[in-house]
Amino acid sequence: MRELSRRQAIIGLGAFTLVLAGCGEDEAPKKAAETSANKAGAMANYAAGQQFKATEPVSFDVLYNNHPFYPLKDDWLFWQELTKRTNVTLKPVAVPLSDYEKKRGLLVGSGQAPLIIPKTYHPQEEAFVASGAILPISDYVDLMPNFKDKVAKWQMEPDLDTLRVADGRYYLLPGLHEEVWVDYTLAVRTDILEKLNLEVPTTWEELYTVLKAMKQEYPDLYPMTDRWGVPTPGGNLLKLVAQAYGTKGGWEYQHATWDAAAGKFAYTGAMPQYKQMLEYLNKLVKEKLLDPESFTQQDEQAKQKFNSGKSFVISTNAQTLINDYRPTLSKLVPKAKIAKIPVPMGPIGDYKIGTRLENGVMISKKALENKNFVAMMQFVDWLWYSDAGEEFAKWGVEGTTFSKDASGNYKIADDVDFVGLNPDASKHLQKDFGFSNGVFAYGGTTKLLESTFSEEELEFQKVMNARKAWPLEPPHPFSDEEREQATLWETPLKDYVTQQTLKFILGERDLSEWDAYVKELEGKNMTSYMNLVNGAYERFKKDHG
Template identity: 60%
Template sequence: MRSALRRTVAVGAALALTASLAACGGESTEEPVELGDKQVGAMADYTAGTQFTATEPLTFPLLYSDHPNYPLKEDWLLWQEITERTGVTFENTVVPMSDYSQKRSLLIGSGEAPLIISKTYPGEETAFVSSGAVLPVSQYLDLMPHFQQKVADWGMEADLDQLRQADGEFYVLPGLHEEAWQDYTVAVRTDVMEDLGLQTPETWEDFREVLRAVKAENPDEYPMSDRFNDSAPAGALMNIVAMTYGTSAGWGYDNEQWDEAAGAYTFTGTSPEYKEFVTYMHSLVEEGLLDPESFTQDDDSAIQKFVSGDSFAISTNAQTVVNDYRPALEDNVPGASVAKLPLPAGPAGSVVPGTTRLENGLMISSEALERDDFVALMQFVDWLWYSDEGLELVKWGVEGTTYTKDGSTWTLADDIDYVGMNPDAPKHLQKDFGFAGGVFAYGGTTELLESTFSEEEKEFQALMKQKQELPLPPPAPLTDVEREQATLVETPLTDFVTQATLQFVLGQRDLEEWDAYVAEAEAKGASTYIETVNEAQQRFAAENG
């Protein structure tokens, strides 16, 4: 899960979802389409807590991101159960996960996208808004009572504000988490920690001391060699460290960051907080504590170094510890053990991001409005993605077949494995049944989220819940014209900051040249860009109070 939300695409205050979700907000420039002739298959009495069952068989096209670890099978119990319960059959357009973002853009741009465009992170929808290719889903929330109920019960109106465009609407239906949660951190060799008498580091400064101690025992090796370079160099590590420094980087990089004292946005890549973060990261490389290849190598190379015992630390989430690291490490290095490190604190404090309550979700093609089963489509999406029953189905499967339940305790069937619950079982929940996949299984109650967690992970999450949740920055919705102008400088600025950051961290550029770097960013339009963002923020504040 990636926690960042793009400020340049985030927007303003909530419009009224229903009377119970009323909030101030801008006025939409378009009226919702009349739905009287779009009721085929819809339920007349569909409410929160109601099982959606189409009044006649329906088929909905779905854009499906195919994971290489559990490729789609047409005979999965997942598909059978969805159809049996709802009367809906999916017509899948299957795209390899590695090509998903690009293929999704091509399909939407050509007007050939399926009705349901899954696996969309908040912010990714913005490129498709001005063309009218995707539906302003916020206009049709009255058709989604489960979605509405979770927003109301969990107080998520402000979270949804982060999604709204300048017209007051939002165009992505995100996964909704009851509570903020932090998954990504660093995995460390706990047996080495014990052998060296090292204490669990509470801050990133402490973490550097741990790496120094490991380096002293193994002077010819890098204590940490990292992974997750798919979309940004050291994307996971840079993201979590920068967040605790009061800025953003890696996966979570935004060109703008909110300065509470100034009451305005500033340019992230030249801020004092960003320089302090870069200086810290540089120190790890300069001292030989972090492998320079951490910013370029593929995941398999980084994993191999760790599981062979050549490195001591590597970025992780809960599943990678269980699936990628622990089994191979234990096979290769007798007596070795690995665990997630409680996320260290930084200059910004012991914090977690406030944006983690919104997950990847889905878009709806605007062509859905042309169908006579549009209402049923929205009801179905509401049930499968947002009802407790639907979320339990796509995560755990079928009670009595793939799991049993006693009160609030779920137990996986003995002959099925998932995240190491039954490692010797002959079947797998994802590979053989299709459940717990990345297209559907996001969001829900904390109880459901943690239902697949090991006791080890629950202890980790208990520590994360003690941290301070960072506040959401104020909305700064750009108009179509502003967005078009901002895009001309935003991408080049992001690329420039990413490249310069890597140069500073690796020592290819001296930190004494920071002022020159700031001047270069200014020459590329950093101040002009931030002025546009601040004007949008001030306009919104003036219009909405």
């Protein structure tokens, strides 16, 4: 289990020491030299809360994750208004969403990546650290007053510590949320619950009871089918169930999980809690309550089953509830009602598990050679971290796509729709204007985050926000040599855990063979890997806490 271990003691002295460790006496003059010659277009006295506008027209290329729901358009108001406000023209290098991670890796590895590389989820950036392909961005945050202001105001140094590698630096600029935010959960057909006189399930065991009752009423159907199984089998479902037992799975899977009772990290895929997750999901599959295709089917197949009334429970978030389910379901099953339920709880109790850090931006090392480097960092700071930039990226242009009342509450324009706020509108905030784009719009105050939420979503957040936040894990950054060795072990370990996880869940391998499976992981260097992890943890604790 994960725990905030000695973190507060680290914040003041430790985090400061880390910065010094990453930027020694010989580094400061080097940094100054790197930036002094590359200030073309930069503002001389740029500060937090100030509108950034380059002193001359500049342009930067940006890796662009092209989402099929709102495919890239050159004539979006987003591009035009961004240039008008900042004097910066962004040149997107578009990559399909389905191929984004692979293409990003190839571009960064070959040195051909754009200067600005968004939509990177920690710890994906660590794969590019040893080669020197990306900047140790923590060395340059002095150029980013809005970023620094939010980190200080929201006391986020412990969160940033989780990104640091052994040299004390971090290489990813994460999106910053004021509070932990939970979005992904399950959608349930509430009309079926009403028909069967069932309450909305609040725990995973209650969900099991609900699915059994549904199965009894509809014996020829799987009550639950799921999506987001490609490319990560059971991506959201495994994540949620694993969290309920105090471990990690699916999208959130990492090799090491903090075991507070033992005071060290355990190998996630061999934890008793991981086995409990498998037992639960195996029970659902075995009793034909969960569609076994859930872990490998394409999203369209899952949506088709759910929207046609062939299943009643599926993974969701706020946008997919509005965009993917309700419109089609209302046509095919007119009397259907659907709700996004609070994340079911498990043995660990009423915890809200998440992070205040979002996916983030990497900066290519070659940006240092660009004469507009300082201007670029100021621009990144304004767009991704200033209140004005975050509002612009999310809502667009006041008077065109939205308005605000005297209390600062947002209202979408009458002819514009977004997440069902204006379902009969002729235009769409993402598709027609380019705002609320996942490449640029994430992070910010809770008020901004919740500004597009429906009353239904606000109720969901109210329930989730009443839960306790799960503590952060202590850092365990690898040295370059350790990272190189760990990388050799991680892929075969991850592949084997994924393969065997599916076999256990689907009943292709009996859970009585759990001990044999753990021995097989030991044969794939699990113990040696965990010695690296715990050695790195002990070293960090000794040096910085």
